Amino acid sequence: MLPHQRQYAQAKFRSMVEDSTGNEFEKLFHRLMELSHPSYMPIRTHGNIGDLGGDGLCARCRTLYACYAPDTLRVSEVRDKFLGDLASAMTQRPEQFDAFVFVHNDQRGIHPVVSGLIAQQQQALTSITLEQMGPRKLWYEALELNLGKMEALLQESIPIHEVRYGVGMADIEPLLLHLAETRPQHAPAEEIPLPTPFKADYNGLSIRAQQVLQRARPYIYQVGQYYQGIISHTEQDEVAAGFAAYYRQMRKEYGDQPDEILWQMQRYVLGQEHPRWERADAADVVVTFFFEQCDIFEIPPLDWRPVTSGGEPG
Structure with a gap:
């Protein structure tokens, strides 16, 4: 994928995440995860058993995802959704996952109530890891996709001609x-x-x-x-x-x-x-x-030294 294509994809994906709510956001999330993780399985609600506390399960990475992107955010509903999904998952599918991820589309970051609940519940539940996944982390998942999969995610062709963008990250x-x-x-x-x-x-x-x-x-x-x-x-x-x-x-x-x-x-x-x-x-x-900070480029081994022009370590 060319750099300007990747920047186009980033702007488009960010807009899609921000504008989608409810089922539309959940469908977008499922599409992303199915393209990036072959073992990912969307979970639909069924009868009186519901979804057993999760909207999607990545079998290989043993991670359960719960999506929440309401039209209007209400703190009490956020709290009930998180605690309800977590309790249901721990009760009905405890052997299926090691990490529980609360997925949201809030561009400003996770709601402070949820961040507090995650920290609180993490102290009580030592057998699993609790995480959140917002627009930024969703893009990091998409970043690994090739051109064909990225177009499938966006459901449109990405322009081949170069377009200049004044804003990057x-x-x-x-x-x-x-x-x-x-x-x-x-x-x-x-x-x-x-x-x-x-x-x-x-x-x-x-x-x-x-x-x-x-x-x-x-x-x-x-x-x-x-x-x-x-x-x-x-x-x-x-x-x-x-x-x-x-x-x-x-x-x-x-x-x-x-x-x-x-x-x-x-x-x-x-x-x-x-x-x-x-x-x-x-x-x-x-x-x-x-x-x-060693987040980019490779770290040399402790005993590595550059070779001088004479063929000896410098």
Whole structure:
């Protein structure tokens, strides 16, 4: 899949998730999971036994999914849905799953009531893992699809001609604005070395690519400060998961071109339009942060050293 096709798919899928509710959202979720997991089984309600606490079951990964995307969100209904599905599943199909996932379409994140219920029930239930899956994680699932499956998910053909998008990874738009507005205009007098000096060499990044990371390195502390200051404690982990998923996809497509992978990671953040310089610099900081956090690119073995021109380790 070409980069502009993937960005088209992301925008389209995000809109589909946001606009669908009730049965339509559940159908979209089933279609996604059936395309990405061969062992996934949609569960329909039957007679007086209902759905036994789940809307879908992934047999291979032993995960049970419960969908909730109402037209109008009511806290009491969210609570009853979550607790009711969980209790039914634990009673009627306890041997079938190891993880219970509450699936929703709230673009702003999981409702605070549900997050509290998940944390509360996780303490009480040590035999299973409780998770939530919102629009961001749904896209990470879709990200692994090839062009044919992506078109099946969207139920339309993806344009072949190149389309330019000014917004890339919408989830980090506030972070880009924060960095662009607060980054100091003058870099420190002394360069700050990369914390993993062999990682860039191990991945075969060119001197030019390493300079991009080097220039951004003094400012990555601002990314950490940003994530520490926001309310959602899972935000950084979920964004990191997105970077890791996109990196894996880029490595499949450009495995022998590390500079191309780095550039594609920048496009993942920005979109394809040529950005203003402060926005481009902010994107470099974000990519460098996740490079340092080891969410993207490969980690060299502890005893690995680059080979010098004379054929000996440096």
